[in-house]
Amino acid sequence: MIKKTYEEINAKIRAGEAVVVTAEEVISMVREQGVEETAAAVDVVTTGTFGPMCSSGAFFCLGHSKPRMKMSRVFLNGVEAYAGLAAVDAYLGATQIPETDPDNKNFPGEFNYGGGHVLEDLVAGKEVLLEATAYGTDCYPKKKLEKMVRLEDLPQATLYNPRNAYQNYNVAVNLSDRTLYTYMGILKPNMGNANYSTSGQLSPLFNDPLYRTIGMGTKIFLGGGVGYVSWQGTQHSPDALRGENGVPLTPAGTLAVIGDMKQMSSKWLRGVSFMGYGVSLMVGVGIPIPILDEEILKFTAVSDEEIFAPVVDYSESYPQGLGETIGQVSYAQLKSGEISVGDRLIPTAPLSSYRGARDIAILLKEWIQEGEFLLTRPVFTIPASSEKFNYKGAI
Amino acid sequence: MKQKMVLYFPSTTTEQPFTYYLIKDYNLMINILKANINPRKEGRAVVEISGDKKDYLAGLEYLQSRGVKIFPLEQEIVWQEDRCTHCGACVVICPAGALVLERPEMEVKFLGEKCIVCEHCIKACPSRAMEARY
Structure with a gap:
């Protein structure tokens, strides 16, 4: 044995x-x-x-702005990440599509870009547009943010x-x-x-x-x-x-x-589209x-x-x-x-x-x-x- | 002699009956694989032309003398190898056998000479590795 x-x-x-x-x-x-x-x-x-593998995604810490902000909605290249977490944390899922995507209205939809592609772009070192909105609080007064970010700029990114x-x-x-x-x-x-x-x-x-x-x-x-x-x-x-x-x-x-x-x-992380x-x-x-x-x-x-x-x-x-x-x-x-x-x-x-x-x-x-x-x-x-x-x- | 090619018709040429003359005057066999021709607009067609070499060359010269531009087929659809993940989803979609999975390596290969420019692969490829260029 x-x-x-x-x-x-x-x-x-x-x-x-x-x-x-x-x-x-x-x-x-x-x-x-x-x-x-x-x-x-x-x-x-x-x-x-x-x-x-559709059930994939990443937690991001997007970093604090000045003044601070408790982001309630977060978009990366137009794709929404779930932001019901602490102030600047969000989770982006692989199958999320942009709000502007025509989805299957003209069937079959093409689905050329979405969460999976944002994740690929980030690991490829590309700049991604971060947009966030908030209702504003005493501790987090900022209500709107728009900036280009790269993976290396983010404090944490955990798949x-x-x-x-x-x-x-x-x-x-x-x-x-x-x-x-x-x-x-x-x-x-x-x-x-x-x-x-x-x-x-x-x-x-x-x-x-x-x-x-x-x-x-x-x-x-x-x-x-x-x-x-x-x-x-x-x-x-x-x-x-x-x-x-x-x-x-x-x-x-x-x-x-x-x-x-x-x-x-x-x-080894590739955004893909299924018609x-x-x-x-x-x-x-x-x-x-x-x-x-x-x-x-x-x-x-x-x-x-x-x-x-x-x-x-x-x-x-x-x-x-x-x-x-x-x-x-x-x-x-x-x-x-x-x-x-x-x-x-x-x-x-x-x-x-x-x-x-x-x-x-x-x-x-x-x-x-x-x-x-x-x-x-x-x-x-x-x-x-x-x-x-x-x-x-x-x- | 038998060859697939892309014919580009400038807008001034699209109302001429080229196929008729190629068959009648040059004794060529024309197989139209795909065509998008509209009156007074530029058009393109993917054709396979076959016949004797002499007739074939004369027919092509005739087309060119009338302003038709001829392009090789494989430049139309481009396989971007660096985008290809070699998954193989395309091989059952391609009707011409131009996209194949080589065994036992299980690697995707694009055989440009077999491509009929139907473009089915472009949206069927999950990683968008196929591109149409014209």
Whole structure:
């Protein structure tokens, strides 16, 4: 039996002796050398995902003006940030659109700019127009503010994403006879295409399906900088049906993550537009998995052939919340470019960048190999069963 | 010889029956992929012209002699690689097979010679990496 501790693995990282491989590389190692030998050799497996994650955003401290101001409404490049916090604090959400945006009035709307794009512009170092209004108080008399700001001018900017890195997701198809414009992209009528959105065998939670190593305080790659898992994400539903390998067959676990935006890069935080739906943010997340024992190594060696996603109709089942699925396909099939549903072959398209996911896993591997990125033991791991917390079910 | 191209018609030329003469006098096959031609306004068309090399060159010379400007197709739609996240959302939208996901790398490639300038990709690309230039 192989047993390693966080301390032993970190000692090897510090000494530059840790063996680090990506979740892609570990698959062929296990096929060639077997679980036991690979578990003995490998200390850390790195994962990655780079896809649209709507439940993302950032807390800003915008800095005090003279005279002082308790901002009640805040706009960044015309996009409103929630300001019902202390005087100059605000939270900008990724899917917020400008008040002047025509949204879906001329359907399908284009949604060319929104919260996700403001976040990208800020990390790219661009100047952003800050506009704020207030009702004025004795302690905060100023009522109006307009100025250009850059990320470096702000006292604090903390990315805090309530739900990222979904463990599995629906494959979206359209059974109706009209084109649908969804957060899963454009869906052509009569199952003209099938869109999916996870990085499969590279995705963080597919590689630690029962959350043995991931929890509050796990140090991660976030948006090109260093971040941490802060909690289970919204809609975290660990009770989902699972295969024998522990991998859920439907959307299941999620993560809330946090990190300093000032370390991040616009390569890994990208504002995106979905016609007829709205705006979002593509977030790069990478999680290192310490190989504490053989079971964990075996989990990380999961491959696309062994991971399955449900096929869901976005003309009826999803919007009406019926919970019906019309099939199940493996990520190997999805990635091949075609899936079979019934007697039909349907072309597939990903919304999550597999190339980006691989690049993140490789970057994180390099950070660890350079001895700069040590692993953290979580304060607690995210719940693997709803019995441990009062979970009311995802909508 | 077979080639896709963009024809630009200055406003003074849009009422002339170029297609008729290309077929009748130059024995060329004209496939109009996309056209926006209005009376007394400048217009443009994406066409595929095929025929013998001699006829083809003579036909093009005829068009140019009448003031029609000819541009290569791939300059019309530009793939801004630095904006592309290689997600792949475009590949099922492109009807011409010009946007493809190369396997096993899972990298998006734009094959300009296959593009028919339908512009479906421009709004379908979440990160707005495709741009129309004319």
